[in-house]
Amino acid sequence: MPSVLMLCYYYPPLGGIGSQRSQKFASYLPDYGWHPIVLTPKQGSYLVDHSLDDGGSKGVEVVRTGYIDLSANFKRAAHSNQSHQNGNGSKSGVMNILKRAVRTWVYIPDGQVGWYPYAVRAGRRAIETENVDAIYSSSFPVTAHLAACRLKLATNKPWIADFRDLWTENHYADYSSAMRKRLDQIIESELLEKADCIITVSNAWADVLRRLTGGRRRVEVIRNGFDRSEFASLRRKCPDKWTITYVGNFYGTKQDPSVFFQSLRRVIESRQVKKEDVHLKIVGEPDPYAQEVATGLGLSDITSFTGFVSHGESLAHQVNSSMLLLILHGDKTNLGHVPGKLYEYLGARRPVLAIMPSEFEAARIIRETGAGVTVEAKDTAAIDRCLIDSYLEYKSASACSMNERDLSQYERRYGAKQLADILSELAL
Numbered sequence: 144m145p146s147v148l149m150l151c152y153y154y155p156p157l158g159g160i161g162s163q164r165s166q167k168f169a170s171y172l173p174d175y176g177w178h179p180i181v182l183t184p185k186q187g188s189y190l191v192d193h194s195l196d197d198g199g200s201k202g203v204e205v206v207r208t209g210y211i212d213l214s215a216n217f218k219r220a221a222h223s224n225q226s227h228q229n230g231n232g233s234k235s236g237v238m239n240i241l242k243r244a245v246r247t248w249v250y251i252p253d254g255q256v257g258w259y260p261y262a263v264r265a266g267r268r269a270i271e272t273e274n275v276d277a278i279y280s281s282s283f284p285v286t287a288h289l290a291a292c293r294l295k296l297a298t299n300k301p302w303i304a305d306f307r308d309l310w311t312e313n314h315y316a317d318y319s320s321a322m323r324k325r326l327d328q329i330i331e332s333e334l335l336e337k338a339d340c341i342i343t344v345s346n347a348w349a350d351v352l353r354r355l356t357g358g359r360r361r362v363e364v365i366r367n368g369f370d371r372s373e374f375a376s377l378r379r380k381c382p383d384k385w386t387i388t389y390v391g392n393f394y395g396t397k398q399d400p401s402v403f404f405q406s407l408r409r410v411i412e413s414r415q416v417k418k419e420d421v422h423l424k425i426v427g428e429p430d431p432y433a434q435e436v437a438t439g440l441g442l443s444d445i446t447s448f449t450g451f452v453s454h455g456e457s458l459a460h461q462v463n464s465s466m467l468l469l470i471l472h473g474d475k476t477n478l479g480h481v482p483g484k485l486y487e488y489l490g491a492r493r494p495v496l497a498i499m500p501s502e503f504e505a506a507r508i509i510r511e512t513g514a515g516v517t518v519e520a521k522d523t524a525a526i527d528r529c530l531i532d533s534y535l536e537y538k539s540a541s542a543c544s545m546n547e548r549d550l551s552q553y554e555r556r557y558g559a560k561q562l563a564d565i566l567s568e569l570a571l
Contacts, residue, residue: 146178147566148269148294150262150280150287152255154183154205158192158454160483161307164367165281170198171559177566179203180273182265184210184258194453204273208265211257213250247323252330255284262290270298277570279562281305288334295337301569303562304338305365312351314476315397335360339569342562345504347479365562367483368555369490373455379462384422385537387496388464390457390484395432398470403498404433406526408440416534421445426452426460461491466515466533471499473520481505486553489514492545494536496529513548 151165169179179198185207197205250256269275278300280291288304295302310316311328318324335341335352340361343349349362356362387407393400407423410416422445425433429448437446449460461467467488471477481504488495489508495515499506506517518525551557 144173144176144178145276145566145570146180146273147172147277147279147570148266148273148275148300149179149181150266150278150291151181151183152187152258152284152287153189153281154181154187155195155197156191156193157187157189158195158451159189160367161281161283162189162192162195163454164305164307164483166195166198167368167370167555168279168559168562169203170196170201171556172563172566173202174556175560175563177563180269180275181205182208182262182269184208184261186210186212188212188215188255190451192453194455206265206269208258208261210255210261213257214254243319247320252285252289252327253283255286256289258284259286259290262287263293266290266294267297270294270300275300277566278302279305279566281307282310283308285310285330285334288338289330292334292337295339301339301566302337303340303342303565303569304334306341306343306348306352307367309343309348309351312355312476314472314474314480315394331355340565342565345479345481347504349479351479363561363565365558366481366553367486368553368558369486369550370555371490373458374462374490377455377459377462382422382463382465385416385420385466385534386422386424386464387466387468387533388424388426388460389468389470390426390461390487391482392427393430393433393470397472399472400433400470401436402520402523402526403468403470404436404440404442406523406530408442409523410527410530410534411442415531418445420534420537422447424449424460424464426457458487458491461487461493464491464493465537467491467493467495469495469497469499469505471497471503471505473500477503479504481508485509489546489550489553492547494533494546496526496533498526508553512546512550512553514546 153159153161155162155166169181172179278291278294280287282288291302310331335356341352342363342365343352344367346364349364352362411418425448428450437443485505489512495509497509497517498520500519501517509515509517516529
């Protein structure tokens with residue numbers, strides 16, 4: 144069986160959608176004739192979810208490497224320095240400038256660059272001893288691509304670069320220096336030119352990557368997805384209250400929930416929805432901005448944050464909801480942003496309320512799968528109607544109806560087959 148070396152910083156037990164994408168690829172690749180060898184840090188920096196399977200039982204070989212966490216080391220040094228300042232404002236200001244300078248000129252290409260030498264060393268060893276046929280890397284962090292590119296140049300093995308998110312064209316990118324952005328663009332261009340195939344998660348992002356490469360490189364779309372087996376064992380029940388569930392973070396005004404909160408308040412004030420029936424559940428850590436908005440509108444008593452939960456717990460919250468909420472900022476750079484949570488929403492088969500422009504790719508998927516309703520943030524009357532309709536369903540016997548459409552093209556197994564096909568084309 145041919146082997147693929149997979150450089151994945153985010154991998155179980157680290158949580159998050161990036162970890163799940165890489166782990167599902169690795170777990171299902173053996174079913175399509177490829178043996179995965181995963182390179183990942185022993186102790187990456189992120190929230191840990193011990194419930195996630197690393198694929199070892201399915202034949203995935205996981206090599207855990209060393210890692211220098213530059214970000215954590217700098218934070219400890221900064222904290223130690225601040226503890227000796229005794230509230231000196233000027234020194235605190237200097238420290239903030241230093242932090243910004245470190246993020247801009249030390250973390251190149253990102254804060255995980257301390258993994259680079261370990262990934263390259265372990266990658267060389269694996270290629271020499273494991274008869275590796277191809278290389279795959281997944282970003283973020285871009286450091287994974289940097290290491291994979293080095294290995295590709297040293298061994299001439301075909302390399303697939305997976306951009307789960309755009310890099311310099313990302314809506315959430317926050318550049319404090321035009322010079323740093325230009326440096327990232329130069330590195331990005333070099334990486335894209337060296338990759339034998341670039342994959343990403345949406346058609347619109349694929350178009351962006353084709354533009355960045357001048358159409359010279361092969362770009363394919365392999366979407367995120369859901370795993371049917373993870374939902375099979377979940378116990379479904381109608382919630383005791385009309386429960387609207389949102390999974391993840393809001394990122395402040397970049398994914399602003401205020402329009403939704405205002406609509407929820409209106410339908411309650413109009414008495415078309417009884418406040419005592421409502422539960423807004425946010426699966427994730429408390430978000431200061433969302434808390435502020437909820438408090439300002441008098442909705443904090445019906446709004447709860449679960450804190451970080453395991454992936455399985457998150458899915459359980461979703462299947463036992465009346466409605467699943469998705470919000471995307473209307474910025475046109477978000478046209479191809481299809482959040483990983485949308486696919487889990489599809490797998491949960493509960494109605495989705497998506498607040499975003501209708502031309503967004505995520506909105507198209509929702510329409511085509513019959514998963515729910517998409518409305519523009521400015522169409523407040525439409526948002527109100529969606530909430531009222533969902534509430535009336537909750538009050539009726541049809542509150543637990545499920546979307547029964549064929550969603551197989553959005554399953555993780557389907558994506559792994561696509562990756563296996565590309566690997567076979569390039570390496571065999």
